Amino acid sequence: MRKSLESFGDLYVVATPIGNLEDMTMRAGRILSIVDYIAAEDTRRTKTLLRQLGVNTRTRAYHDYNEELVSKAVISDLKGGLDVALVSDAGTPQVSDPGYHLVKQAFSAGIRVIPIPGPSALSAAISVSGVPTASFLFEGFLPSKGKKRQETLERLAREEHSVVLYEAPHRIISLLDAMSLTMGENRGLTIARELTKLHEQVCYGTLGSILAAFENDTIPCRGEFVIVVEGEKNKAPLIDIGAEHIMRELIRELPLSKAADVASRLVGQSRKSLYAFGLELKNKL
Template sequence: MKNSTTGGAGALYVVATPIGNLGDMSQRAIDVLNTVDLIAAEDTRHSARLCQHFSINTPLKAYHDYSDQAHSEAMIAQLKMGKDIALISDAGTPLISDPGYRVVKLARDADIDVVPIPGACAMAAALSVAGLPSDRFCFEGFLPAKAGQRLNYLQDLMEEERTMIFYEAPHRIVDSLTAIVDVFGAERELVLAREITKTFETVLAGTAHEVLQRVEADPNQRKGEMVVLIKGFEASEKQIDAKVEHMMRCLLAQLPVKQAAQIGAEISGLRKKALYQWALDNKPG
């Protein structure tokens, strides 16, 4: 498995594992995990069960992004000595809101081959069945746990035109959906994909308010792994009408253009960029 382009060094394999259904484990992933010298796993106890299921006897070692620098450098040293290492997370593709960035960066900086072994990814699976625009999207990971930070984070995305994808924990899903309704509006299209590939897989689609109501009404919808997808902002949804123009003229009489546009966007829900340009074109004398 050694790659001749790295002068005898080993290779770091970034291996996707199932997010629920073990049938999604690829034969290539099994072969790699069987033949590398070491598997670096987010949780060795969890990964031991996966290895047992597929009769993989390769040694496991814990690795996560909280590992200290010395731990990461020790892995790089092993790779330089010719060892092949596979990096896996608890589920899905490593580095997609999962550990691995640090050691991958160190490996690439050391000219060590980093080889992707693709497979399951909750984000991609949810997007494929959501029925939302998929030609342009952004993955935002987990929303902040604290309410104020969560609202601020979402407000920064008010003008985002791409489909937005988030992961969320079950104990925060109601609070997060409530914040989404408050910031994006009750009518924004939203999809909640829950327990993808697992026994109780569910995909709820509708307006943000409709999905929130269904989750509040059914305790089962507040369990498991969750992906939230929000349709992006459509510039045509709102226009700068006479009322907004009047508001902006009042703001511009007292405030700089940038601040007037910011406040106007928060009040009207319109894009800050559009209001900023309008303010530049209409600022008094």
């Protein structure tokens, strides 16, 4: 697809299967076969896909660790008239995958950016969700642990829209535990595992019931997970003046969860209402 020196090439952002080769669109396969090369997050996986498609287009590595550097080289090639396809290791680029730097630089350089839509774990999970998804917030992978993750969960606990998260198998239990503590075990969610693959599993329940399903191995800790959790339906309940004063003092010295536990024992109000009040209070401080 070489063009005259007076014209730029096109950047194609191509979605590829997340597990089932039959999800590859005819258009995506055609584009991958006619571009000059493919910028791929994982060249080994992309070469496997290309072999299955009978495509011989060359690849070059483009991932989180070299994204900024390689973007400059790809932009130079595009300016030289080459057509380039951008793919992630599976699914749609930029959806919790590299692509931002290259796409932004392409627009800045006046290069045409063309989406080739297709598979995405996000859209697949939304399509089978048992919670409302007319509007939703996509957070992708949360910080793996520590204060930053807890602060993020506390923010999401107040979110009115449904929230979509990705998680790896070795962290799924700890994430659900933290979500249950922060959002309450009765918060509804859909959890999807190994979407489009042989052992695909989609379950709907509450944080409490889904955690129980992991404990009895109804849901194995294997494969990649997508979580769609419903938004907060109720505003924080009112608490009395004494409890409010105690919570104000405790959250200055203790983590929110511990402060709610201590305050509940001191004033005899529910831990859940005190925790909800604490979230609102922290947001104002």
